[in-house]
Amino acid sequence: MQAFADLYRALDETNATREKVAAMEAYFRQAPPEDAAWAVHFLVGRRLKRLVPTAELRQWVLDATGMPAWLLEETYATVGDLAETLALLLDSELPPPSVAGHPLHHWVERRLLVLRELPAAERQRRVTQWWAELPTDGRFVLNKMLTGAFRVGVSRQLVVRALSGVSGLERATIAHRLMGRWQPDAAFFRGLLDPAAQGEDASRPYPFFLASPLDAVPEERLGAATDWLAEWKWDGIRGQLLRRAGDCYLWSRGEDLMEGRFPELEQAAQRLPDGVVLDGEILAWGGDRPLPFRQLQRRIGRQNPSVRLLREAPVIFQAYDLLELDGTDIRSRPLEQRREALGRLLRGTDDVLRLSPMLTAGSWKELARRRDAARALGTEGLMLKRLGSPYRVGRPRGDWWKWKLDPLTIDAVMLYAQPGHGRRSNLYTDYTFGVWNGELLVPVAKAYSGLDNAEIQELDRWIRANTVERFGPVRSVRAAQVFELAFEGIGESPRHKSGLALRFPRINRWRRDLAVGEADTLEQVRALLP
Amino acid sequence: MLVQLTSAGLYCAAGDFHVDPWRPVPRAVITHAHADHARSGMGVYYATHDGLPLLRQRLGRQAQLRGVSYDQPFRLRGARVSLHPAGHVLGSAQVRIEVNDEVWVVSGDYKRDPDSSCAPFQVVPCDTFITEATFALPIYRWPPMHEVARDMLHWWRRNADAGKASVLFCYSLGKAQRVLAELSALTSEPAYLHGAMVPLVDLYRRAGVSMLPTRAVSEAPRGTDFSRSLILAPPASAGSPWMRRFRHPATGFASGWMRIRGNRRRRGYDRGFVVSDHADWPSLLRTIRETGAQRVLATHGRTDVLVRYLREELGLAAAPLATPYGVEDGA
Numbered sequence: 001m002q003a004f005a006d007l008y009r010a011l012d013e014t015n016a017t018r019e020k021v022a023a024m025e026a027y028f029r030q031a032p033p034e035d036a037a038w039a040v041h042f043l044v045g046r047r048l049k050r051l052v053p054t055a056e057l058r059q060w061v062l063d064a065t066g067m068p069a070w071l072l073e074e075t076y077a078t079v080g081d082l083a084e085t086l087a088l089l090l091d092s093e094l095p096p097p098s099v100a101g102h103p104l105h106h107w108v109e110r111r112l113l114v115l116r117e118l119p120a121a122e123r124q125r126r127v128t129q130w131w132a133e134l135p136t137d138g139r140f141v142l143n144k145m146l147t148g149a150f151r152v153g154v155s156r157q158l159v160v161r162a163l164s165g166v167s168g169l170e171r172a173t174i175a176h177r178l179m180g181r182w183q184p185d186a187a188f189f190r191g192l193l194d195p196a197a198q199g200e201d202a203s204r205p206y207p208f209f210l211a212s213p214l215d216a217v218p219e220e221r222l223g224a225a226t227d228w229l230a231e232w233k234w235d236g237i238r239g240q241l242l243r244r245a246g247d248c249y250l251w252s253r254g255e256d257l258m259e260g261r262f263p264e265l266e267q268a269a270q271r272l273p274d275g276v277v278l279d280g281e282i283l284a285w286g287g288d289r290p291l292p293f294r295q296l297q298r299r300i301g302r303q304n305p306s307v308r309l310l311r312e313a314p315v316i317f318q319a320y321d322l323l324e325l326d327g328t329d330i331r332s333r334p335l336e337q338r339r340e341a342l343g344r345l346l347r348g349t350d351d352v353l354r355l356s357p358m359l360t361a362g363s364w365k366e367l368a369r370r371r372d373a374a375r376a377l378g379t380e381g382l383m384l385k386r387l388g389s390p391y392r393v394g395r396p397r398g399d400w401w402k403w404k405l406d407p408l409t410i411d412a413v414m415l416y417a418q419p420g421h422g423r424r425s426n427l428y429t430d431y432t433f434g435v436w437n438g439e440l441l442v443p444v445a446k447a448y449s450g451l452d453n454a455e456i457q458e459l460d461r462w463i464r465a466n467t468v469e470r471f472g473p474v475r476s477v478r479a480a481q482v483f484e485l486a487f488e489g490i491g492e493s494p495r496h497k498s499g500l501a502l503r504f505p506r507i508n509r510w511r512r513d514l515a516v517g518e519a520d521t522l523e524q525v526r527a528l529l530p
Numbered sequence: 531m532l533v534q535l536t537s538a539g540l541y542c543a544a545g546d547f548h549v550d551p552w553r554p555v556p557r558a559v560i561t562h563a564h565a566d567h568a569r570s571g572m573g574v575y576y577a578t579h580d581g582l583p584l585l586r587q588r589l590g591r592q593a594q595l596r597g598v599s600y601d602q603p604f605r606l607r608g609a610r611v612s613l614h615p616a617g618h619v620l621g622s623a624q625v626r627i628e629v630n631d632e633v634w635v636v637s638g639d640y641k642r643d644p645d646s647s648c649a650p651f652q653v654v655p656c657d658t659f660i661t662e663a664t665f666a667l668p669i670y671r672w673p674p675m676h677e678v679a680r681d682m683l684h685w686w687r688r689n690a691d692a693g694k695a696s697v698l699f700c701y702s703l704g705k706a707q708r709v710l711a712e713l714s715a716l717t718s719e720p721a722y723l724h725g726a727m728v729p730l731v732d733l734y735r736r737a738g739v740s741m742l743p744t745r746a747v748s749e750a751p752r753g754t755d756f757s758r759s760l761i762l763a764p765p766a767s768a769g770s771p772w773m774r775r776f777r778h779p780a781t782g783f784a785s786g787w788m789r790i791r792g793n794r795r796r797r798g799y800d801r802g803f804v805v806s807d808h809a810d811w812p813s814l815l816r817t818i819r820e821t822g823a824q825r826v827l828a829t830h831g832r833t834d835v836l837v838r839y840l841r842e843e844l845g846l847a848a849a850p851l852a853t854p855y856g857v858e859d860g861a
Contacts, residue, residue, distance in 0.1 A: 012791065014800055067668060068843060074835050075667050080792050088669040088789065426792065 002101045003031060004039055005138045011152055020154055024162035035104040037189035043159045044178060047148040048108070051115045052123060054082060054147055060124050061086045064131070077473035080421040083143030090131050090139060101138070105185075112145060157394055167193035172207070172393045179255065180204035202244040205251040206277060206323050206331065207393040211383060211400035218384065218403065219364045227387055229335060230359040230367055232379040233402055234318055235293055235489070235503075236283035237300070241265065241317055241353075243272040244327070250282075260303045264310065265317050268352035275327030276345065279391075280319035280356065290378040292491040293503060319346060320356040320383075323391055331391035338391065374405050375530065380488060381405040407486035407504075408528050410520045411511055413441055414481045417463045418474045420448060428463040428475070429456055431507075433485060435498070437522040444498045444525060445485055450507030459510075482514040483507050490528050498522060500529075532627060532634045533660065535851050540636060540660070540829075544629040545609030547576075549636045552854055559611065561638025562622035563588050564703060566855050576606075578613050580649070581621020583733045584703065600649065603628075616640035617651030618807050619704030620734055626654050635821065636660045639855075641806065642813040643672055647704075647711045647739045651817075659823035664808040664831035664856055665786050666839075672786065672810045678803050679712035685782060685801055690758040695779040699765045699799070702727045704807050705784055706762050707734040710741035722747045722756070724763035724772070747775075768797075786810070818846070825849075830856035 010023040024043070028036050062069060072089065079085040102111075111130070115123050127146070131139050144150045157171075160178065164171045174192065181203050182188050214221070222228060238253035248269035250258045259266075262282065272278075284295040295313040299305060322342035323331050330338060339358070346355045359382070361367045371382045381404035389399035412433035420429035430448045434441035451459065459481070466478040486508040493501035500522075533542050539551030539558075547557035554571035561567055563584035568575075570589050577585050579597040586595060598604060600623065603612040613623035618639040625636040635656040642651050682698065689696040700706050706727050713721070720743040723731060728746050735741065747761060756776050765783065767773065780800050787793045788802025809817060814836065818826055825847040828836045833850040840848035 012795070015798060065668070068839075071668060071835065071839065074832075075669050078667055079669060079790050084791060085669065088671075091669075091671050421792075426790070427796070 001104050001107050001134075001138055001141070003027065004035070004042075004104045005141045007039065008141050008144075008152060009137055011154055017158060020158055021162045021165065024154070024159065025165045028162060028166045032103065032105075033186040033189040037184035037186060037192075038104050038108050040159065040163070040178070040189065040192070041184040042145070042150050043152055043154060044156045045150070046184075047150055048112060048145060049116075050148050051112055052127065052146050056120065056123070057082070057086060057127070057143070057146060060128055061089055063124070064128055065089055073472060077419055078426045080419055080426060081149075083147050083149065084140055086143050087136055087140035091136055101134075107142070108145070108184075163192065167195070169193065169195060175207040175393050176204070179207055180251065181257065202247060203242065203249045203257070205240040205242060205249070205255075206279075206329075206391075208238065208240070208253050208279070209321075209392045209400060210395040211402040212395060212397045214384065214401040214403045217364075218367070218401075222384065222386075222401070225361060225364045225367055229339070229385045229387055230361065230370070230382050231320060231356050231385075232359070232374065232377065233381045233383045233404060234281040234283055234290065234356070235378075235380045236281040236290065236296055236318070239280060239282045239317065240323070241269055241278040241280065241319070242324075243269050243274060243276045246274065248272075252282075261299060261301075261305070262315050263305070264315060264352050268317070268350060271349060272345070272353075273326075275324060277322070277324035278317070278319045278342070278353075279321035279323055280317050282315055283318055284313045285316040286314070292378075293489070294491050294493060294501060316351065317353050318356045319353060321391060333390070334388045335385055335390075336387055371403060371405065375489075378530070404488075407488055407508075408490065409484050409486050409508055410435065410444075410525050410528075411482055411514060411518065412444060412485050413479050413516050413519045414477060414483060415441060415443055415479065416474050416476050417459075427456060428460045431483075433483060434479075435520045435522050435525055437498075441479055441519075442498045442522060444496075444500060444522070445487070445502045445505040447483075447485055447505045447507050450486075451510065455510060479516050482511040482516060482519050484509050484511050490525070490530070492529065498525075500525060532629055532632055532658070533636065535853070540851070540853070542606075542609055542627055542629075542634075545606035545611060545627065547606050547609075547611075548572075549625050550638065550855070557606065559606075559613075559625050560585065561616065561625060561636065562619055564619070564639070567638060576604075576611075576613075578621045578623050580737065581623070583736070584619075584621060584730070587729055587733060601652075614652045614654050615649035617642065617645060617648060620648045620707070620737060620739070622648060624652075624654055626656065632657055634658045634660065635823075637662060637817075639664070639808055640817070641672075641809050642817065643675060643810075645675070645708055645711075645807070647707045647734060647741075653817065653820045655822050657823060658825040658827065659818060659821045660827045660829060660851065661814065661818065661836070662808060662830055662855070663814065663828040663833045663836040665806065665810055666814055666828070666832035666836035668811045670786060670789055670806075670810045671812060672806055673804055675708075675712055675805065676715070678784075678805050679709070679716060682709070682782070682784075682803055683713060683716050685780070686760045689780040692780075693757045695756040695759055695761060695776040696782065697761045697763055697773065697776055697779040698782045698784060698803075699763055699768055700784040700805075702764045703730050705805065707731060707739060707741060708807065709762065709784055709805065710744065711739055714740055714742045718743065719760075720745055722750065722759050722761040724761070724767055726764050726767075727762060768799075815844075818844075827851045829853045 007027045011020050076085045160171050160174045163174045177192050240251045242249040248266055252258055284291040298313050322338045325341055359370055374381045384401040384403055386399040412435050414431050415434045416432040417428040418430045419426055432443050432446050434443045463477050467475040469476045485505050487502040487505040489503035491501050533540050538553035538555050539548040541548050547559055548555045549559050550561055550567040551558050556573035558572035558575050560575050560577040563581055574594045576596045576598055582595055582597045598613050603610050610628040612626045616622040616624045616638050627634045633656040635654045639662050640651055686696045723744045723746055725748045782801040783799045784803040784805040786806030789804050794802035826840050827849055829851045830853055837848045837850050840846040
């Protein structure tokens, strides 16, 4: 555990990727495989399913320190990270660590994973005891595991780099072996670094190839339009649909196995031949176009959806790539060959598995025109894929670009602010904005990015000096600051006060030139509805 | 009220003087030489003898300075005034004010942790205690300074082995000298100083504070290899062109704010060292208890938290005083 806490610290203490990779390599070289497996688990962002409700953790810290609850909340609002807050609050309330440390796998397997089954009083006794065993940084890492919010500040790619450095294996091989289902144990870790080919697990997806945003005019960057395949950029859930060994598996890009949530897709996949992997987008669909994202959202968390939900928010799989055919990995074949094979495969299947249409055009100008129609068709713009390119791993720039529509914008007034988390803790960086509805400002969006550091600092000072009321960590502020917000889409939403939900709102710029009276009205915002 | 808040500062009517005023007034009693407490433009300044050279450096030749010894009462009109060590920086003082058997103490900034670069804090019993609250949250607890100094040395050596200069950011007055004094117990290898620190370090040396030997970066010959060196610099120099000469340095920041990871990560330092010249949470509570004060007024920092805690948990009369201190953030 201490070795892992030291690794966490080393990763936290540098911004240089080379040093982060070196720290991970050093750890993996010396850690026993049963510990290293868990380290990989946490480093790539997997978590232990919630072991203890955070309300319980808070209460135990109150019990251990005797401090009033409001003081803990004030402190949390300042620190911005619950695991860290609790670790720090316990300092010097406890005797210095006394017990020689247990290894990481012992902590996870013998101690943490059994917590869920224990009665609350016993959970409290054990966790309080562990806090006393560990120094501050170890306690912090323990709390991170307990709260399940384990962000280490390394990307999956960096972990892959380190594992590739330690093993001498190709990064793509490591990336692939890290996909899908695996049990973090010694056998897994040995297999991960084993030069011999691994027996494939039928459920294992391929690493996704991710597109980069295109922030230039394509003719300046991408050469001739005829070298590119264009298609709509769908706004759904990226997914991989596997049909292997008589079963099918649907993986999201976040590597969730979405079993039981989209029965219509699983059913349709049954009709595919064995040994096939499709890459595509899960969309809620009505007629000839996607339903608003909100409809898809209703489906995401729902196991075994009701007949009514299936009728109201039916989903389809809009396939755009074929990664495996007849049990063979075909990712290295040129794009057009994969597309052709995909077309053949989907010919004659029903409407649930569809082929994402290709948009051919002779010139960028023509494609730009098509792109202008994207919003009306319920898409976010265009995807551009280089003909002849293989299906790569991760987000290397060059072959896949997302050429999104310019966002919609409104001018809105800041109403509330609250402190951010992590790096932005104890700065007011999370804002709520409103627009006019008659004489009143109604909240219409929350946003937390888009300002530069100097602006954030300045706004933070302004917020502190212009607070009207405080509700816990949230402050309402004098209605005086106007911001231009950008967003990708807008839909009706009965859940929001304004009756509207914006998709991916963020701050475009601070409109110091506008008085609050010049901000948009709800009516003006509604006019943007599709 | 023996001391009240006016637009110019904390004012004692009986003595007709201000403590650490922020607008020009005829008579100012100064707790210490940080810019937010010692401003220019006052008629006469009263401060401790230990602190006078620093004040002179800050305020210039024209300023009228009167030196006072620690613990030696003097009269200002109807008030009996004395200065007592605050343990914050060299020459820092708490101001004790007595009028008709009522005693108030204005603490200025203070700390309780040992610091070989200045006189240790002295508890001064009083009826009303005016305290700072810079770090008034229970997460703020300072580790022992000698342990932090050992970590600093270890960090410096590791960077040197990796061929990297170690640039340690810290405030020029107080923190830099304290760090140099602590490190001198562990090594005698010289450190480099940013130009802004040189005169202040000299003044500390002249006051007899023993510190690591130092050299000014500006006096190092062109092309000097800093890759094994420790360099102390004010935080404002981070990211400036001045930093380029160190190639790819490791950077650290010595401050109480470094207790929170997010603060360090936001500022982009590689390493945070938790060192503060302010009272941490246990020290604030302990000091308030030890003064025996029945009323506590909090001037700057997390006054909201401290006041509420004192009222609700300890049953003391407590209130915030809105002052502009703490802007320089010499924490």
